[in-house]
Amino acid sequence: MFSKACEYGIKAAIFIATQSYEGKRVSPKAISEEIDSPQAFTAKILQALVRNDLVTSVKGAYGGFEIDRNQLSSIKLSQVVNAIDGDSIYKGCGLGLHKCDASHPCSVHDKFVAVRAGLKDMLENTSLEELALNIKSGDAFLKV
Amino acid sequence: MFSKACEYGIKAAIFIATQSYEGKRVSPKAISEEIDSPQAFTAKILQALVRNDLVTSVKGAYGGFEIDRNQLSSIKLSQVVNAIDGDSIYKGCGLGLHKCDASHPCSVHDKFVAVRAGLKDMLENTSLEELALNIKSGDAFLKV
DNA sequence: CTTATTTCGGATAAATTTATCCTATTTATA
DNA sequence: TATAAATAGGATAAATTTATCCGAAATAAG
Numbered sequence: 001m002f003s004k005a006c007e008y009g010i011k012a013a014i015f016i017a018t019q020s021y022e023g024k025r026v027s028p029k030a031i032s033e034e035i036d037s038p039q040a041f042t043a044k045i046l047q048a049l050v051r052n053d054l055v056t057s058v059k060g061a062y063g064g065f066e067i068d069r070n071q072l073s074s075i076k077l078s079q080v081v082n083a084i085d086g087d088s089i090y091k092g093c094g095l096g097l098h099k100c101d102a103s104h105p106c107s108v109h110d111k112f113v114a115v116r117a118g119l120k121d122m123l124e125n126t127s128l129e130e131l132a133l134n135i136k137s138g139d140a141f142l143k144v
Numbered sequence: 145m146f147s148k149a150c151e152y153g154i155k156a157a158i159f160i161a162t163q164s165y166e167g168k169r170v171s172p173k174a175i176s177e178e179i180d181s182p183q184a185f186t187a188k189i190l191q192a193l194v195r196n197d198l199v200t201s202v203k204g205a206y207g208g209f210e211i212d213r214n215q216l217s218s219i220k221l222s223q224v225v226n227a228i229d230g231d232s233i234y235k236g237c238g239l240g241l242h243k244c245d246a247s248h249p250c251s252v253h254d255k256f257v258a259v260r261a262g263l264k265d266m267l268e269n270t271s272l273e274e275l276a277l278n279i280k281s282g283d284a285f286l287k288v
Numbered sequence: 289c290t291t292a293t294t295t296c297g298g299a300t301a302a303a304t305t306t307a308t309c310c311t312a313t314t315t316a317t318a
Numbered sequence: 319t320a321t322a323a324a325t326a327g328g329a330t331a332a333a334t335t336t337a338t339c340c341g342a343a344a345t346a347a348g
Contacts, residue, residue: 001145001233004336007240014251027294041337047296060345061293077252089145096151099288107158107275107284108221111266119259131251140251144243148306171324185307191326204315205323 002085009045009084010077011035011142016055016065017072017132025064036143045084052083072132078123090120146229153189153228154221155179155286160199160209161216161276169208180287189228196227216276222267234264 002010015034019026028046032039046065049055054075055065067075081089093100094112102109134140146154159178163170172190176183190209193199198219199209211219225233237244238256246253278284 001236001238002240004240007238010252011239038337040339043295044297044337050295057295058345059293059295059343061291062346063294063344065295092145094145094151095155095286096146096148097285097288105284107278107286108154108270109284111270115259115263115266118262122255122259126252126255134251140249140253141241142239142251144241182307184309187325188307188327194325201325202315203313203323203325205321206316207314207324209325 002081002089005041005045006081006085008035008037008042009049010080011037012042012046013049013054013067013075013080013128014131014135015142016067017128018135020067020069020072021132021136023069025058025062025066027064031065034142048083049080052079054079054083067128072129073127075128076124077126077128077131078120080128081123090116090123146225146233149185149189150225150229152179152181152186153193154224155181156186156190157193157198157211157219157224157272158275158279159286160211161272162279164211164213164216165276165280167213169202169206169210171208175209178286192227193224196223198223198227211272216273217271219272220268221270221272221275222264224272225267234260234267 012031012035015031016026028039028043031037031046032042035042046055046057050057050065055067057063057065093106094108095106097106100106100109131140135142156175156179159175160170172183172187175181175190176186179186190199190201194201194209199211201207201209237250238252239250241250244250244253275284279286
């Protein structure tokens with residue numbers, strides 16, 4: 001469904017969110033250990049999140065990554081996915097056609113529209129805050 | 145959503161279906177031209193469909209690929225996808241965790257369950273016959 | 289100002305997916 | 319039986335994704 005990079009990005013964002021809740025910054029090392037991902041690769045993905053203004057980075061000593069606590073509820077999963085994989089997941093044609101729409105549909109177009117709408121809706125209505133709270137309450141987990 | 149191989153596989157299966165409707169066999173060359181895909185790569189994917197008994201191949205002169213006309217309505221998109229990409233699309237965890245289920249959910253587990261169910265339902269309830277008829281009637285297209 | 293710490297970013301490597309090439313095998317027809 | 323036509327399948331190459339390495343730039347603290 002998502003690329004590896006996107007999976008790491010989602011997990012990383014959720015972990016940063018849980019820590020930002022307590023006013024803590026986190027390093028790529030701590031993140032990759034927490035979400036069980038390759039460190040250097042994860043760092044690259046974090047850069048993408050920073051470039052898209054979803055995560056703030058602080059360079060130098062005592063630096064790290066954080067998310068503005070006031071934005072935790074307004075940052076949606078869709079923004080994280082979009083920053084890494086783009087919007088092809090729920091925008092592109094199911095069969096990879098360039099020009100596929102209602103007026104020039106591929107054979108599975110109508111079928112896909114509904115599924116895609118559900119995915120889009122899910123991503124756009126799930127906030128980092130909600131997911132971070134799932135983790136903090138012990139209702140969900142980030143690894144294994 | 146799907147791999148390139150899977151996209152080609154779906155399109156190829158639909159095209160073979162349209163031709164089998166008229167009792168015609170088709171060559172990998174004709175298929176790749178019709179669905180705009182690399183020929184040799186498409187031939188490999190066809191082999192997977194043959195191994196999974198979704199498509200029949202006839203070797204030698206006047207041979208080619210065909211689908212039993214009586215099975216067109218019973219072969220579902222899910223079988224084509226499964227033959228090529230496996231069932232990871234709607235079975236695997238959204239975050240790539242190995243052990244993710246209702247009793248040990250990842251942070252997005254519950255959200256994904258619904259989307260996946262929709263995708264699964266769509267794939268399992270769409271037959272090659274239905275898609276082939278969409279093409280024949282001119283309501284849908286296989287390329288561009 | 290110096291130093292230690294930390295993110296940034298370019299270069300490179302490994303793994304996977306996508307794509308091509310060529311030969312073997314099969315089969316209908318003459 | 320010989321021949322031409324067609325799929326099967328192994329070997330290989332190209333492209334993309336995933337992953338690693340290392341030096342540059344930035345910053346807090348002494």
